[in-house]
Amino acid sequence: MPRLHDLELIGIDKSFATSKVLSDISISLKNGEILSILGPSGCGKTTLLNLILGLEQADAGKILYEDREVNCLPMEKRGFNIVFQDYALFPHLSVDKNIRYGLANKKGLTSEAELAELIDLLDLGPHLKKRIDQLSGGQKQRVALARTLVMKPKILLLDEPLSALDGMIKEGIKQRIIKIAKQMNLMTIIVTHDPEEALTMSDKVLILEKGRVAQFGTREEIVASPANSFVKNFILEQLESKKENIMKLFAGKKEFQLDY
Numbered sequence: 516m517p518r519l520h521d522l523e524l525i526g527i528d529k530s531f532a533t534s535k536v537l538s539d540i541s542i543s544l545k546n547g548e549i550l551s552i553l554g555p556s557g558c559g560k561t562t563l564l565n566l567i568l569g570l571e572q573a574d575a576g577k578i579l580y581e582d583r584e585v586n587c588l589p590m591e592k593r594g595f596n597i598v599f600q601d602y603a604l605f606p607h608l609s610v611d612k613n614i615r616y617g618l619a620n621k622k623g624l625t626s627e628a629e630l631a632e633l634i635d636l637l638d639l640g641p642h643l644k645k646r647i648d649q650l651s652g653g654q655k656q657r658v659a660l661a662r663t664l665v666m667k668p669k670i671l672l673l674d675e676p677l678s679a680l681d682g683m684i685k686e687g688i689k690q691r692i693i694k695i696a697k698q699m700n701l702m703t704i705i706v707t708h709d710p711e712e713a714l715t716m717s718d719k720v721l722i723l724e725k726g727r728v729a730q731f732g733t734r735e736e737i738v739a740s741p742a743n744s745f746v747k748n749f750i751l752e753q754l755e756s757k758k759e760n761i762m763k764l765f766a767g768k769k770e771f772q773l774d775y
């Protein structure tokens with residue numbers, strides 16, 4: 516029988532010293548799905564991402580990937596990979612060398628043909644010889660994505676991938692992330708504090724309030740039936756206040772220009 520879910524978090528708790536940061540977090544997700552972890556500053560989004568990645572250990576609960584418990588596995592054995600908010604690229608190396616960096620110790624993991632396909636998908640061909648400091652923010656983000664994807668992660672984790680970008684650049688990266696997740700059937704988990712980002716990019720949304728699940732569901736479920744007043748206020752009020760900007764952004768624009 517096919518598996519219902521590929522990633523399952525069951526009853527995850529996490530404290531730092533005496534302060535409980537996450538309580539009883541349970542979610543499930545399939546390969547190829549995009550999840551946004553959404554909530555105000557300090558609600559535990561990054562901590563949850565770090566627990567999935569293996570940078571932090573949960574105090575209680577289970578993390579299962581493809582029916583295997585991964586709690587006890589160190590980060591490198593889980594095979595998940597993250598793009599950090601600041602991209603963490605090597606400024607003195609070319610785009611090409613940055614992309615290939617992780618492959619030095621993993622020869623053959625990604626073939627030259629696969630690499631060429633990825634460079635094409637992310638439109639990085641014209642930039643391969645440039646240094647990182649010669650790139651725009653959106654280009655840097657695309658290099659960071661390529662560098663992570665060549666390692667063939669089972670799950671792609673993204674910490675605020677759009678927060679340093681604006682307008683059209685943001686939209687271009689958003690479309691690329693969706694395309695990558697769907698084309699590669701890659702489970703993608705995105706941390707964001709922006710409801711508009713979460714609702715336009717994801718299949719599922721996890722809304723956290725002070726370390727607890729305020730709601731977990733499809734974006735349609737969240738918009739149509741917010742679970743409580745926190746969700747309603749956090750999501751809908753922010754969306755309402757951004758509506759004018761969103762309308763302005765989309766007005767008169769038929770397609771997105773992607774090479775920023």
Ligand SMILES: Nc1ncnc2c1ncn2[C@@H]1O[C@H](COP(=O)(O)OP(=O)(O)OP(=O)(O)O)[C@@H](O)[C@H]1O
Pocket residue numbers: 531532536554555556557558559560561562563708
């Ligand atoms: N290593 C740590 N040691 C102690 N406390 C920590 C640690 N990491 C996070 N915290 C605390 O846990 C809480 C949740 O932090 P976390 O970074 O997960 O929130 P967040 O939702 O990602 O916030 P932001 O949107 O501001 O990045 C915060 O109160 C933070 O101070």
